[in-house]
Amino acid sequence: MRVQLLYPEGAPVTPSMLVPFPETLGADLDLETLLGVMARDDAAIHDVASETLRRGCTDPDIILYRQRVLRDALANGTAIRELYSLASAAIRAEHREWVPLSRSPQLSVSRSIRVLDGFLGTLGTLRSLAERYASEFRSEGFQHLFAMTRDQLEEPYLQRLRGLLAQLRFPRGVWMSASLGPGLRGSGHSLREPPLPRKGWTSRLLGRRRSPDTIVVAERDESGHRFLSELIDRGIDPVAQVLAQSVDHVSDFLTSLQRELGFLLGAIHLSEELARRRAPTCFPVPGPLGPLHRSIRGLYDPSLALQLERPAVPNSLEASESRLFLITGANQGGKTTFLRSVGLAQLLMQAGLFVPAERFAANLVPSLFSHFPRAEDPSLRRGKLEEELLRLGAIARALRPGSLVLLNESLASTNEREGSEIARQITRAWLEVGAEVFFVTFLYDFAEGVAREGRADARFLRAERLPNGARTFRVVEGRPLSTAFGDDVYREVFEVKAPVHLHPCSGRDSEGAEDRSGTDSRGTSPD
Amino acid sequence: MSATPGGSVRSVGRGGSPLGGAVGFTGVLDETEATPDVAAPAAATECFRDLGLEPVVQRLTVGREEYDLLPLFARIPPCASAVAYRQEICRDLERVEVRRAVDAFAQGMRAVREQLLRSQKLRNLRQAASWHLEAAGAYAATVTALAADLERADPRSRGLRALVDYLRNHLAGTGFREFARETSSLRHDLNEVTYSLFVRGSRITVAPFRRATEVRTYAAQLFDRFRSGDVTDPPVHYRERDPEMNHIEAQILEIVVRFQPELFARLSRYPHERPEFRDPVLVRFDREVEFYLAYLDLLVSLRAAGLEFCYPEVQDSPPEIYAEHTFDVALADRQVRERGTVVVNDFRLTGPERLFVVTGPNRGGKTTFARAFGQVHALGRLGLPVPGARTQIPWCDAIYTHFGREEHPEDLRGRLHDELDRFHEILARATERSLLVVNEGFASTTVSDGLLLGRRILDRALAKGTRGVYVTFLDELSTIGPSVVSMVATVSPADPTVRTYRVVRQPAEGRAYAVALAEKYGISYERLRPSRSG
Known part of the structure; x- marks a missing residue:
């Protein structure tokens, strides 16, 4: 008997690891906010959700199979909750039964009998629930479960x-x-x-008469009795x-029933919370591994939406056969949020869940990596650049063709020239390996160099900044700029009272012009 | 002084050929006639100690104490042909198939010994008989397997081919066939004994076997639908128990005996009918073959470290003797375990050359070279592979070692006297087939005396035609004639204070090393000479 809510019959039980460095990625994408909403303080749900996101599928058919199961679950929340608590209660009851420390067959048998007694009750209830709800579910996954x-x-x-179980309590002695x-x-x-109790031979053996x-x-x-007990142990040991x-x-x-239902229940929780914030979701269209394709509308960062208690700024992206996405532009302009939303949506899609977007179609990836800035090593054992290079090296070793890499301000810990040189070499190598790279960078030398190369598979995105310096938190097409408009932020902090506005003679005028031309995707390069 | 073997046996035929049709397997150590152990003479022990081989032998006998291997190192083959006989066997044993067959045999024989020992210790006579029977069964299986495995492995050596023939005849003989048949039939019948037990409260009832479903099978079937397809259950493990039965078990057994009295009567008779079932020739083989296996096992780690071993060409009177890439096996064994490096050296004596005189700096590898030289001969004449790549050595009737022991500052005159006594004894017995390994002769006298005495000793040895190596401080001894070859422990050309541990054939260097060392400590003419202004 196998629960097949997450994997159709015959699918490999241990899929490849989608996320080789789950802790890093989890922290970089702020996965914990998402998991917290899914789990609602149930550690089992947290566990299975985290595990399933980490081990996403690379087969579109399995993803579509899960989507059908999930649609059923979203439509039958009550039944899912009831089934889930039935399975959880049974597992909890088993964990309460003390496991004998010594390997004593007699103690082991009596524990097994107690646990199985409980399980038999659960299985009976499960059957009656199945009979009650079977007609409400359409997906193969649930139909299989109920039929089974x-x-x-x-x-x-x-x-x-x-x-x-009754016989193993040995009401009439032990035969072996x-x-x-x-x-x-x-x-x-x-x-x-x-033997069946009857007169004659049996009753003689039962020891009524001296034989x-x-x-x-x-x-x-004493030793005789010890042996007697050992004899029984040996008899019942098998x-x-x-x-x-x-x-x-x-x-x-x-347990697998509990886990797979737990995952679905987590999805129900997430769906409810996003709906409450009027944040749209949709079932994504997974494309096979290989051909690169992203067609996205209204993508937002769900963790941010959950924290803000309102919808986050959405972004759109149409890309085909693009391998490198270079994201530059204004400080505090939503670049990191965009990067997170790309990563989270990928994880959610490959886990078989809905995604935080109005429309979403994208290729699957065999593995997902992230490299975000990290606080300085508190032990001071390594310098910041050394620590960065260490992590990049680990990614390089695990990278495979098709892997998705999210780089956020990587190599900012050295000067621009050297950082750019390293970035150039890493990027070139990884693109040749066949990875798909999203790179948020302030390394102008590097970004402009790539732009000048004129690669067909490179796309340039920029955090939008309106001419008056205001950020829309949208990411739009645009070639790299030599400034990140840090001055805006500086002014915001130091000259709160003086509103930011353009002055015809100021240097920022030309930058503003650049910015506009960038937004129009015409791509003139600044001096 | 070495073990000079009794040596009256002359090699007659090359093959240890059969006498009167009997299969001529004389054992794996003796070419022509099985010889008994000899008590290792003190001199042989001293030779092994001086050559640094004692720890090696000690190490390779660890875990093999039951074979009592030490006396086997004192059994010296009486001629070059007997050495070749052993070398062939040792080469065979380096082949995986042969080795596997022999290892399985050794393991089987060890199990047989353990079971017999257990049988002797048990108080319950039925149990004792049962273990005796088990041992016999294991023995029959072990010998049968050896015959088949060894035949399949197709050994090349005369010795092991003779063993294959011997085994074939032995197994085909009525004695063994009758023994094997009877043993296996009795074991089979006892294995078939099955009975029922019914336990209730403090009563145990024993009954003839009654067919009924095993609960384990029924339970497994019942729960089968919950198994996922790819789960395999762990195997059932039972605890190892004290071999001795307790009184309740003995009572149960006596009731079971009543069900089949004739069968258990056969078991009781068995040990009396077959008190010793092991063939003495195979018992002897079991022990003697360990001599090779122990040594070969020691080589594994050394070879893995890149060191070479070879079978020396052993001749009764070779025109020249040589070894390439040879080394001190005891030192190498230690170095390899401690991840150190091993320096290898070559030596060669041709034509009239008879003696190496080795000079060079203290702790520069002179003694190690002398030991390596001695080891090649000591191990080579036992028929074992020796350290080095290509080697030719004479068959030696004796290896005489004399290593001065400077660490005992006794009465100088007494020590000198003792040394000369020792030399006298050696030179009286040495022949042109003997080997001399001398280290630091006459360190306890003046330079001029040492020179004089050393010269006389060397002259006497050369007069006998004895080959050997002579380690000394005295450079002058290296130039006394064409029969003497000068070998020098060298230092690094870049930094003369660094020893290379390479010992090469070249004229003694005088004081170059000492000058360099002095230079390093600022003791030189240039440094010490008075300043011009002074």
Whole structure:
């Protein structure tokens, strides 16, 4: 019996790791905000959501399969909650049962019986819930689950399981077979079905009468009694192992039921929270690995939206066969937010979830990397540049063709000329490997160099700045500029009282003109 | 002084050929006739100690104590042909298929010994008989496997081919066949014994086997639908128990015995009918072959470190002797374990040349060279691979070592007397087939006396035609005639205070090294001479 809400029958159970450095990516994309909303303080949901996002699919068919399951779940929130709490309660009850520390078959059997007793109740309830809700669900995943529950957990079967558990309490003594092992010692002890109680041979064996074939262990014979207990242990040991494995197997089934339902419940939570903020979502169209294609409208950073309690600024992007996205432009202009939204949407799509956009179609990627600025190593064991290079090296080693790399202000820890040189070399190499690179950078020398190269697979985006210095937090097409308009920020901080406006004679006038021409994507390069 | 073997046996035929149709397997150490262990004479032990081989032998016998290998190092083949006989076997044992066959045999024989030992210790006679039977079963299987494996491995050596023939005849003989058949039938019948046990409260009832479903099978079937396809259950492990039965088990056994009295009567008779079932020739082989295996195992790590070993060409009177890339195996073993480096050296004596006189700086590798020289001969004459790439050595009737022990500052006159006594004894017994390894002769006398005495000793050795190596401080001894070859422990040309541990054939260098060392410490003419102004 296998729960198949996340993977269709026959799909590989252990897909490739989408996120080789989950902690880094999680921190860079602020994944925790998202996970927190999904989990609503349920650690199990947090766990499965985090795991599933990290191990996204690279097969569009599996993603579409999950999307159908998720549509069912979003339409049947009550049923999902009920099924989820049934499975969770069973797993919690199992964890409460104390596991014997010593490997004693007798203790192990009695624990297994207690746990299985509980599981039998859960399985019975699961069957009746399945019967109640089956007609409401359409997806293959849920239909498989309900059909399996109906066919495999039928009452006569559950009855036989109860019978076995009753027998293993040994109401009429322990029957076993044995043979002679090395040194004529009993070996291969194995519990056998007891004979049916009847007159004659059996009752004689049951020891009502003295028999020459019966040994009575004397009351004070301590070692004799120890052996007696060991004998029973040996007899029931094979059964104890089978039973313990069975506990594990049923527990595995209920655990995967809990996990997969937990993931769906998390998605329901996320959907509810975004809807409350009137932030739109859609089911993405996954394109296969390989051909690069992004067609995106109204993409926003869901973590930001969840924190702001209102919709975040949306961005759009149309790109085909573009491999390098160089994002430059104003400080505090929404570049990082854009980078995050690209990464999060990719993760959500590959996990089979909806994405924070009005429309979203994109190629799948085999792995996803991020490189965001990091606080200085507090132990001061390494310099900042050294620490950056260390992380870039780790990415380089794990990089594969098609990998998506999100670089945010990388190599800013050295001077522009050297930083640009390293950036140029890294970028060229990674593009040749076949990676897809989003690079937010202030390294003008580098960005302008790429622009001058005229690569067909490069796109230039810029954080929008209106001529009056105001930021729209949108990212639009535009060639790199030699300024990041840090002065605006400076003025905002130091000259709050003086509103920013253009002066015909000031140097910023020409910059403003540049900015406008950039917004028009005409791409004149500044001096 | 060395072990001079009894040596009356002359090699008759090359193949250790069969006498009167009997298969002529004389063992893996002896070409013509199985010889008993000899008590290792003190001199042989001293030779091994002086050559630094004692720790090596000690190390390779660790874990093999039961074979008592030490006396085997004192069993010296009586001629070059007997050495070749061993070399062939050792080469065979370096082949994986042969080695695997022999290892399996050794392991099987060890198990047999353990089971017999257990049988002797048990108080319950039925149990004792059962372990005796187990041992016999293991023995039959082990010998049968050796015969098949070894035949398949197709050994090239005369010794192992003779063993293959011996095994074939042995297994085909009625004695072994009868033994194997009887043993296996009894074991089989005992394995078939099955019975039922019913435990309730403090009563155990024993009954003949009664067929009924195993609960384990039923339970596994019942829960099968919860297994995911790719899960494999871990195997069942039982605890190892004290081999001795307790009183309840013994009572259970006695009831089981009543179910099949005839079978257990056969078991009780078995140890009396077959008290010793092992063939003495194979028992001997089991021990003697470990001599090679132990040594070959030691070579594994040294070879992995890039050091070479080879089978020397051993001749009764070779025109020249040489070794390339040779080294001190004891030092190398230590260096490899401590991840140090090993320096290799060459030597060659041709035509009239008989003796190496080795000079050079203190701790520059002179003694190591002398040891390596001695080891090549000591190990080579045992039929073992020696350190080095290409080697030719004479068969030696004895290896005489004399390593001066300066660390005991006794009465100088007494020590000198002792040394000369020792030399007298050696030179009285040495022949042209003997080998001399001398280190630091006459360190306890004056330079001029040492020169005089050393000269006389060398002259006497040369008169006998004895080959060898003589380590000394005295450069003059390296030029006394065409039979003497000067070898020098060298220093780095760039920094004369750095030893290379290379010992090369060249004239003794006088004081170059000392001058360099002095220079380093600021002791030179230039540095010490008075300033012009002074």
